[in-house]
Amino acid sequence: MMRALGINASPRKDGNCHILLQEALKVAKDTGHTTETIVLDTLNISPWREPNSARKIGESPAKDDMEKVEAKIKDADAIILASPIYFGSLSAQAKIMIDRC
Numbered sequence: 001m002m003r004a005l006g007i008n009a010s011p012r013k014d015g016n017c018h019i020l021l022q023e024a025l026k027v028a029k030d031t032g033h034t035t036e037t038i039v040l041d042t043l044n045i046s047p048w049r050e051p052n053s054a055r056k057i058g059e060s061p062a063k064d065d066m067e068k069v070e071a072k073i074k075d076a077d078a079i080i081l082a083s084p085i086y087f088g089s090l091s092a093q094a095k096i097m098i099d100r101c
């Protein structure tokens with residue numbers, strides 16, 4: 001059994017990303033896998049900052065909700081990231097998480 005993690009990077013709670021992500025996760029669920037969704041906009045994740053680069057590998061650079069997200073990402077077998085496109089790019093919520101990864 002696989003663990004599928006859905007990450008919603010939209011600020012709109014019930015928007016297009018939410019709908020599409022739930023549809024995608026439904027397929028995983030229907031085929032016997034466990035699913036979980038996290039909504040980045042409800043979390044407190046600060047952007048990557050320069051002083052963080054002095055950290056040791058494996059240490060969390062900032063004490064915020066990225067620690068929880070990191071644990072869930074490490075635990076997952078599959079990740080589905082749903083982000084709106086804003087001016088040709090991912091949402092800020094998505095980009096901040098990716099940079100922190």
Ligand SMILES: Cc1cc2nc3c(=O)[nH]c(=O)nc-3n(C[C@H](O)[C@H](O)[C@H](O)COP(=O)(O)O)c2cc1C
Pocket residue numbers: 010011012014015016017018083084085086087088089
């Ligand atoms: C500020 C803003 C900028 C956008 N820029 C783009 C864009 O460059 N390209 C695009 O295809 N859609 C763009 N869109 C449309 C959204 O990506 C699209 O409606 C998306 O499905 C919204 O997802 P949501 O309902 O989960 O918030 C933009 C929407 C907003 C609000």
